[in-house]
Amino acid sequence: MPLVNFRDxxxxxxxxxxxxRPGVLFRSAQPFPAADAATAAHLLDHGIATVVDLRGEAESDPGDWAAAEAAGVDVVAARIEPTNDELARAMRTMTTAADLGVFYLLMAESAPQGLAAAVEAATRPGGVLVHCAAGKDRTGLLTALLLxxxxVPAEEIVADYARTNDAIERIWAGLADRNRAALNEVEAGRxxxxxxxxxxxxxxxxxFLDLVRTRHGGAAGFLTACGVGAATLDAFRAKAAARTGAPEAAAC
Known part of the structure; x- marks a missing residue:
């Protein structure tokens, strides 16, 4: 089954x-229901050698990527789990888009090990696919940090993130029988x-991008605070930066 919300x-x-550079970083939702031989072939056709799974342990299943692993694709668990009390409060009081952006920062700050593992995996040879459940929130914040x-200018990062709206109905349909319960509370039976x-x-x-810049000086400062070493940041830039990159890329 094709991956939902899949794109470079x-x-x-x-x-x-x-x-x-095109072909080095991809994003998607989790496979619905699980990766099959066609999904594995799709990954290989795009040069994807590594899948980075950002989901929590309760959300994932060992069989999700079994077909891809059998085809030679490595799967790295880099867990970002929205489980602490501060995140729970932020979710309960969330009403605006800005609240969601604050939630993203709190979630990122709560998972330095997961983010560090994800960035390390992104430096591996070949294309890398990053995903969570919907391919929207955790995938969105990690992709934003890497871009x-x-x-990459903020407005272009925002445009890529918002493109998920094109697939939102298919995302929620895919999640309806599975991951939604892991991310939300039940009130009055619903x-x-x-x-x-x-x-x-x-x-x-x-x-989110504004907060990363004002509180951490940008993605490089934030990821460094998460424990990502300078050599890893340099390795990702060497792999993913355009050969004729803009001055901003060199200045990060």
Missing amino acids: PSALADPAHRWI DLLG LVVPAPLLEAPAGAMET
Whole structure:
């Protein structure tokens, strides 16, 4: 079954390839229901050698990527789990796109080991696919950090994030029987999803990027605080930066 919300961010965020090389970074939702031989062939056709799974342990299943692993694709678990009390409060009080952006920062700050493992995996040879459950929130914040690390302008990062809205109905249909319960509380016998989480509002990513810059000086500072070494940051830039990259990429 085709991967939902699958794309190379360079196609929208940098179609002229000024900052990022095409074919090095991909994003998607989790496989619905599980990867099969056709999914594995799709990965290989795009040169994807590594899958980075950002989901929590309760959300994932060993069989999700078994067909891809059998085809030679490595799968790296880099867990980002929205489980602490501060995140729970932020989810309960979430009403605006800006609230969702704050939630993204809190989630990223709560999972330095997961982010560090994901960035390390992104330096591996070949294409790398990053995914969570919907391919929207955790995938969105990690993709944003990696694109910011390469100097991609904020407006282009936001545009790539918002493109998830094109697939939102298929995402929620795919999640309906599985992961939704792991991410939400039950009230009056029904799952409650904060309205901003039902979409990919541009304002959420704008807020997240603003907070990363004001609190951490940008993606490089934030990832360094997460324990990502300078050599790893340099390795990702060497792999993913456009050969004729813009000055911003070199200045990160």
